[in-house]
Amino acid sequence: MVKVESFQMDHTKVKAPFVRKCGLFLGKKGDTVSKFDLRFIQPNQGVMETSGIHTMEHLLAGYMREKLEEIIDISPMGCRTGFYMVAWGDLTEDAVTDALEYALKMVIGTEEIPAANELQCGNYRDHSLELAKVYAREVLDKGLRSGFYV
């Protein structure tokens, strides 16, 4: 494995929300994998509640893949201000932003949380569709294309 790039970010010099390519990895046989920071909340100024970020995880898993079938994983950050996404290929921030905007609009129209049951989820009691919708609306209202990072 050759790690081609991994971009460090100064968390005090960003303006959320934003979509940021944070890594590009090259496999031995020539495949690439890219990693994105999907940042919902301003670092160190807020967090998503565990119920809301958990529901958002369930929803993004499906909705993001409707637009980007190359996705390998989308998981919440430990800091609860966003998600990391890993996908095949050298994807652009524009393509990922398009997919995230689509997914967040879908979240707002969702009526049932997928896989929020004892068989398919590790903590089926800790969910909030209401909060997930609040977070989706906040990101869409602020706009993913007006955010910045250095």
Place this chain on the structure above:
Amino acid sequence: MVKVESFQMDHTKVKAPFVRKCGLFLGKKGDTVSKFDLRFIQPNQGVMETSGIHTMEHLLAGYMREKLEEIIDISPMGCRTGFYMVAWGDLTEDAVTDALEYALKMVIGTEEIPAANELQCGNYRDHSLELAKVYAREVLDKGLRSGFYV
């Protein structure tokens, strides 16, 4: 992208802690990427506190890579019962278990949380090295090789 396998798991029929290969992905040029479920807590019977799982995320990022340089990402699950790990290659559960045991032993001996500051972290106030050590000890005491899943 061709998704070769993605193994569904019945969360009521597992016994944590365990390391489980949950996906194997094949790139267009022949590289593979594997995905692992590093399960610390019995699903729907407990969670890691946000401070402890966040600190564990910071620590695993470094310690796991000391053994597995193929790692692309390790992120907490939204359910807070474990982590997902994504890495180059068709890694075995044994190799990942070895790396996780190493990492958890290192956690117990850690005296300072790496990157737990405003510049490098999205929520530098929400950390607990003490709790991370408790979780590491619990997993090591129960043993990763006595867990099971179907």
